[in-house]
Amino acid sequence: MKELIKKLVEAYGPSGYEVPVRDLIADIVRESVDELRTDSLGNLIALKKGTGGGKRIMIAAHMDEIGLIVTYVDKKGFLRFGTVGGVLPLATIGSRVRFASGAIGVIGWEKWLQPSSERPSLEELFLDVGAIPGNQLPVGVGDVASFDRPFVDMGQRLVAKAMDDRIGCAVAAQALLDLGATPNDIYFVFTTQEEVGLRGALVSAFGVEPEVGVAIDVTKTGDTPEAHPMAVELSGGPAIKVMDSDVLVHPGVKNWMIKTAQGLGIKYQLEVLEFGGTDTAAMQRSRGGIPAGCLSIPCRYIHTPSEMVDYGDVQGAVKLLGEMLSKPVEI
């Protein structure tokens, strides 16, 4: 599965520009699904039909990652940029970014070495794409970039940009590939534009009209040296969301996950996320309301170019999701 994860995290796909990720996932799941379509916002909707008598279930994992968008090019070819999703200016300094064309940029800030310098503001940052006066620039206003970092396999721990939420895509795709006969009609939806407001999930949930929705996304942890207290840690198993900024998870969905994990005898943790939201909220509020929950992968350093997850948690999530989907569901 590490090969799948590597492919997904290294792909380019900021919000609104998810095509490369979509093409990759479509190729991976095509042979294993009954229907495959892309909707008007670019969501990839893969249907695995059930044998009958089950529920209509939507699984949502978002393909998009945070990124930058060029807003201005100065005379020397330095670029100013806006953010696509929740980019933290401090976490970008010295980072490399990659454009759809493959062009690379370096993020600069002149106050880096000044003593007592404050946190950078977005306006102070710029992108250097190696411009040489007189030469044509490889990028222009409106071009979008994502972080550029290779996947690192530390053995148990995995590090990459865009673990948020390619790891969710990997879990959903792997569960899909592993899935045998099931009574449920399962719509695996690889969503767009989550990082800018859960937009893809909102419209795809309207189209799919599920009876139950489950998002697969990352969550924060409280296991670093001076972390804000949070009872989620790497290697503690997949996390079952109870609440985040945008949802109170339907108790029936939460209990479905807990009982399944207990039945399998795999480790799990309960997640209360104080700041942050996921596609869960968009599914929950679709049409007349849909019971929705979220299976989370604990992840350190979210929204930085180096997001870290635990491979055991990832495998646990695949196993748990597969088991949840393979049996009749009572909410």
Next chain:
Amino acid sequence: MLLKELSEARGVSGNEAAIRDIILNAVKGQVDEYRIDALGNLICLQKARRQAQGERSPRKVMVAAHMDEVGFVITGINGDGTLRFGKVGGIDDRILPSKQVLIGQESVPGVIGYRPIHLIPRAERERAVDTSKAAIDIGATSKGGAEKLVKLGDYATFRTAFEVLDESGLRTVKGKALDDRVGCAVLVELLKGDYAFDLYAAFTAQEEAGLRGARVAAYATNPEVAFVLEGTVCDDLPKKKDLSPVTEVGKGPVITFMDRSFVADRRLVKLLVDTAKRLGIPYQFKQGTVGGTDAGAIHLTREGVPSAAVSVPVRYIHAPVSLLSLIDLDYTVRLMRETLHTLEGGLES
């Protein structure tokens, strides 16, 4: 001039009737059907005038412009005859002192009262104005006197005459509420065309209060493609640093690639850019991702709608006086009309 009429008419979010009447009068001969929905949107249908050309040709296209403007609502009448007010839409408190307003159906004149400089301590002059205690003075001297002229819940707008500033050159004009009466004016012009799809021209309500009219108008219309016409942020005045102006007056229609409310459909952006290049129409990108438009609501309707926003650059939006170039307006009409015709061939999937 229709733009003058639209600019001087008064229609704060939730009270767009006066604007709607002007528009209805202007488009009546061009549309096959129209209706006014529960939120006050005016939705006009101009049926396809010609046969669609191909398999992928859209059958139903929505073009939206919002009728409402930012303004005020009267929330209290003080014992001394002055009026307390709340803001409707995004207005910077610092621009309010001493501005003239018109209140209610009867257009009662008033001024947002503020102490003259003589009475402001030196230290306070350096700070931003605290308008939380500001009141509108309509010249009444008692609560009873004020109640004869206005009532709670009355809307107030800035009071600004529309004027042509520059007859030649950039043909600049000034007036209030050019955000988004200019979009309405463009949309009225577009209805004079003939398209190979059903064109739903939606003049929307309550955009400034949260894209509310467009949300329900798009749900009801259920279009395959949508365009939003706007008067957008323009800050082309001298800058300290080499940061970008968001847009510039006189540089042509503004195409949005992304703002806070949506990511524009790339195919539509390309269609707009290609059309502008083909016709030699100047265009600019909105440089910056500030603000939001009705596209934010429309593109999330039902199963999603590919959407784009095209704007006329307008200086000083959300203030008593805004300014734009009629050349930009004319180019915007041309760009949109030609883009709609090109769209008749369909979008790639």
